[in-house]
Amino acid sequence: MIRTAISPRLATTTVTHAMLIDIDVNVNHDDQVSDGNRWAVRDARERSHTQRHQQLLAAAEQVFAERGYDEATMADITTAAGVSRATAYVYFSSKEAVLRALAQEVVADFIAAQEVPPGDPWDVLTQTCRRTAQSLWAHGPLLEIITERSRRDDEIRALHDELWHRPVRRFVRYLERERAAGTIDPVGPSGIVAEFISSTLRTGALERRTQSRSAQTRFVDSVIDVGATLIGIDPPSRNHQEHP
Secondary structure: OOOOOOOOOOOOOOOOOOOOOOOOOOHHHHHHOOHHHHHHHHHHHHHHOOHHHHHHHHHHHHHHHHHOOOOOOHHHHHHHHOOOHHHHHHHOOOHHHHHHHHHHHHHHHHHHHOOOOOOOHHHHHHHHHHHHHHHHHHHHHHHHHHHHHOOOOHHHHHHHHHHHHHHHHHHHHHHHHHHHHOOOOOOOOHHHHHHHHHHHHHHHHHHOOOOOHHHHHHHHHHHHHHHHHHHOOOOOOHHHOOOO
């Protein structure tokens, strides 16, 4: 749930294509493959960063949200993106490949949402909860599809697990560091506190995805206040807080 800066993505936002599973690419690896394979890999990487690639992903997320994954077709996606089917297949071999790419983007978005600059624990908790809630609201329908497809697709399952478990693990490490530094005094084990706050925020935010902005804000504020109590920090006056 914590550390570095958010970069909002997809549809109404711009995506930074960071294939979530941490990849350490050594340039010398190119020497171990044939020239043809090396250029194929480079071409694939270049395609993944193009405006057209992001255009297709944004259109796909919209189509999946409106029609559902099972009913959506590649033709629906290309129509929404305003490109030919031949063009789409340059970037994605199938509807399944589109969903996997979208899932990777969403996971990257959630990890980024929970990476805020180090600072006062109250500020870190506040920024993290608000940014995470924004990501949940932005990608709600797609998250439901990812959850459903994770039961049938091993790659989606791995991304689904990464989506929900990696932020909690990071939150636990943050709490352990702050506890050791004496800046917080959690009411229980860091793992339980982190999981409780994360689960409450995720479930409640998704349930309120279509509610008014004021209702959403009240909910997130409540999670922050309860989270502060569980973590063992004193919140400042609500009058001094700013909402994004």
